[in-house]
Amino acid sequence: MTKFINPGLASTSRRNVLRGSLLAGAAAVTGGIAHQAAATPHRMAAPRMRLPEAHFVQAEKQAQSSAKPVDLSGYxxxxxxxxAPPYAPKHDQVAQGGPKIVEIEMDTTERLMVVDEDTGASIWALTYNGSVPGPLIIVHEGDYVELTMRNPHDSQMEHxxxxxxxxxALGGGGLTHIYPGEKVVLRWKATKAGCFTYHCAPGGAMIPYHVCHGMNGAIMVLPRDGLKDKDGNPLKYDKIAYMGEQDYYLPIDEDGNFKQYAIAGEDYPDSxxxxxxxxxxxxxxxxxxxxLTGPGALKFNVGETVLMVHNSCNVDSRPHLIGGHGDYVWETSFDVAPLTSMETWFVRGGSAAxxxxxxxxxxxxxxxxxxLIIAAIKGATAHFVVEGEWNNALMEQVTAPESFEA
Known part of the structure; x- marks a missing residue:
């Protein structure tokens, strides 16, 4: 079993020991990936995904330290x-006042989670704040996001x-590496309006490993004057439904059963x-x-307008609301006019819409x-339960099912 951390070590030496144990464990089990890791001791890297070397990241930090300070006194x-998903934090659809510094907090929690009760499939999920996907963040264009992120002492891994x-800085990834027992504060300006994904990216093969263990989510950056149609008319929503589409690759034993693991990271070679x-x-x-079905189904009423935010960090998706439509759809950005009357829309892997x-x-x-193979067999289905009065002018069963003569 790969040993990822010695909880008894002091924080100053813990980083080096954890990095060494990750590389040693990889070297024992992953062939070509391990070869590259051994040749590059400061990080773990897959052969086909070369990320900036540690000294480049260090240079980035030095450049930041010598940069002109930003005056945030007026914010x-x-x-x-x-x-927790599928819900959204309290927010204004139209910004009130000038740009703000929006403070948020996240813990990089590792937790054992059941994926499918019928088969007993489970995973040591790597999460932001304990949920898959991570929580939805909502700010306005021009705001600053100030994140305090903590990696709990009992974690096994770097995040x-x-x-x-x-x-x-690799989307902040180059400035936020934290080991168990560490925290970091990152502040960045939201200059683009739209829905965007966020995810863990420790380096090399650990990037897909963390993403495919649930460590991703979405942030929505609203225009300061809110959402609008192609003619500039304001669009309002009553509620948000936040979905994260997650692909899992769960190891299976020789008898066809899903494997079980004692701690986070133990499944690394199999995964x-x-x-x-x-x-x-x-x-x-x-x-x-x-x-998001049965007791977890989302509940709405006839006449309510719902904004469906869909995050898909790793795979393409084609959302469709059976019985409804996408009245307005923003597949890429809030800076472009929304598509209208869509039956099915597209969420590119590595994005949110x-x-x-x-x-x-x-x-x-x-x-x-x-x-529909993914929906019916792999599990990508949610239910919205809507209450209200039926409108026969829109649909009516004229004749109930009955037998007929051949």
């Missing part, structure tokens, strides 16, 4: 309380964060082999099969990846 500080909405097939064992919404719909009929709506 109001506000704290955003993050909430960091790459914000696709940010500028420089790397499973991930190399590029064939997920599961592809689910919000961490587990059925997480938003779609708005006003419910007109009661009933159960299935929100699915319309690769």
């Amino acid at each position: 109001e500080r506000v704290k955003q309380e993050l909430v 960091n964060i790459d914000f696709h909405a940010s500028t420089g 790397i082999a499973a991930m190399a097939t590029l064939t997920p064992t599961h592809q689910v919404f919000n961490g587990a099969v059925g997480a 938003a779609a708005m719909y006003t419910f007109e009929q009661p009933g159960v709506y299935a929100y699915v990846n319309h690769n």
